[in-house]
Amino acid sequence: MVIKELRLQNVRNYERLIYKPQNGLNILCGQNGQGKTNILEAIYMCCIGKSFRAANDKEIIKWGSEIARMHLQAETGSYDTTVDIALNSSGKKAVKVDGISIVKMAELIGRLNAVVFSPEDLKLVKEAPRERRRYIDIVISQARPSYFYSLSLYTKVLHQRNKLLKDCNKNEKLIKAIPAFDVQLAKYATDIIIKRRDYLEMLDVIAKEYHNQISGGKENLSVEYAPSIIDVTSKDIYDSYIKKLEEKQKDDIRYGSTTVGPHKDDIKLIVNGADARIYSSQGQQRTTALSLRLSEAKLIKKETGHTPVLLLDDILSELDEARQKYLIEHLESEQVFVTVAGRTPLNNIGKIATCINYVQNGMLRQITL
Ligand SMILES: Nc1ncnc2c1ncn2[C@@H]1O[C@H](COP(=O)(O)OP(=O)(O)OP(=O)(O)O)[C@@H](O)[C@H]1O
Numbered sequence: 627m628v629i630k631e632l633r634l635q636n637v638r639n640y641e642r643l644i645y646k647p648q649n650g651l652n653i654l655c656g657q658n659g660q661g662k663t664n665i666l667e668a669i670y671m672c673c674i675g676k677s678f679r680a681a682n683d684k685e686i687i688k689w690g691s692e693i694a695r696m697h698l699q700a701e702t703g704s705y706d707t708t709v710d711i712a713l714n715s716s717g718k719k720a721v722k723v724d725g726i727s728i729v730k731m732a733e734l735i736g737r738l739n740a741v742v743f744s745p746e747d748l749k750l751v752k753e754a755p756r757e758r759r760r761y762i763d764i765v766i767s768q769a770r771p772s773y774f775y776s777l778s779l780y781t782k783v784l785h786q787r788n789k790l791l792k793d794c795n796k797n798e799k800l801i802k803a804i805p806a807f808d809v810q811l812a813k814y815a816t817d818i819i820i821k822r823r824d825y826l827e828m829l830d831v832i833a834k835e836y837h838n839q840i841s842g843g844k845e846n847l848s849v850e851y852a853p854s855i856i857d858v859t860s861k862d863i864y865d866s867y868i869k870k871l872e873e874k875q876k877d878d879i880r881y882g883s884t885t886v887g888p889h890k891d892d893i894k895l896i897v898n899g900a901d902a903r904i905y906s907s908q909g910q911q912r913t914t915a916l917s918l919r920l921s922e923a924k925l926i927k928k929e930t931g932h933t934p935v936l937l938l939d940d941i942l943s944e945l946d947e948a949r950q951k952y953l954i955e956h957l958e959s960e961q962v963f964v965t966v967a968g969r970t971p972l973n974n975i976g977k978i979a980t981c982i983n984y985v986q987n988g989m990l991r992q993i994t995l
């Protein structure tokens with residue numbers, strides 16, 4: 627997949643931008659705080675529907691403006707796709723794909739694929755399970771959009787069940803309504819657990835290979851699913867989950883929240899036999915995060931037949947020379963965007979860039995090669 631055009635209006639520090647990137651390696655360089663990451667953020671948002679860094683969509687609207695607009699035109703194989711997003715200051719987000727308004731984000735996910743690499747990726751290794759669930763959810767949603775449907779419906783039923791649990795504290799008669807929610811929850815949970823298991827098995831193989839190569843054969847990475855329900859067949863997973871929900875019902879009512887299910891799953895990252903979250907060095911954790919991102923891109927390509935757009939935000943300066951070289955040589959994508967802080971791009975990527983843009987105060991200027 628390649629992006630042909632990005633247009634922004636009142637997005638972050640861009641009042642207006644028309645950017646026509648090239649196939650191959652596009653570099654965005656410039657001083658700190660000029661708007662390099664803002665461009666990657668807008669591209670990602672048009673592909674995935676949300677920002678990789680803003681907690682709230684409203685942050686993206688240019689200060690003092692009412693509406694932010696983004697327009698992206700991309701080519702996947704021989705198909706052209708356009709995405710239009712309008713965000714307003716009351717928090718409403720309107721999305722059009724090929725000019726037609728979509729009702730659910732699921733209609734966007736999987737159409738245009740993007741993978742972002744950023745220094746924040748260390749969180750994938752270091753922080754709580756939520757970060758790793760987010761990672762796997764985005765990977766599978768892009769590779770298999772039906773997963774996103776199950777996940778959205780699971781989350782919706784989970785919220786409804788949690789509300790009911792809180793209400794049960796005040797009114798015991800409501801307890802008999804819980805099993806109907808358990809049935810719904812178990813249906814979606816089963817699909818989520820099976821897909822997470824299958825995709826993590828594939829990821830383990832791919833990530834192991836990357837990690838081994840980046841570490842020069844010194845380290846072995848394992849990516850292991852730590853599911854809430856460990857049965858094998860879908861019927862067994864469904865039955866066990868229903869049973870667990872029943873067993874935990876009293877606790878759940880007391881906490882006013884569902885204490886078991888895929889929203890509690892984790893992914894164990896093991897480097898040379900030890901939990902990377904606890905025992906790995908900063909460098910080993912960085913290699914692990916990098917392996918996970920490269921694997922994400924490879925898996926999406928494997929499943930969809932198209933390479934995702936790669937967005938490398940400030941990642942090169944974080945890596946030593948050997949790893950920079952490895953990464954650059956293994957970016958198997960038709961189009962890559964790399965941000966670099968400073969006036970000129972780093973030597974090793976400057977040489978292979980197809981297009982270099984200088985970003986200054988919300989404006990883009992192409993540097994002739
Ligand atoms: N909603 C907003 N409206 C206007 N300006 C904003 C908004 N949000 C962020 N900015 C501005 O955007 C700039 C940050 O842009 P960005 O994060 O893209 O910088 P960058 O070029 O990637 O910098 P660095 O090299 O430090 O990563 C800052 O100057 C910030 O003040």
Ligand SMILES: [Mg+2]
Nearest residue numbers: 662663940965
């Ligand atoms: Mg930046």
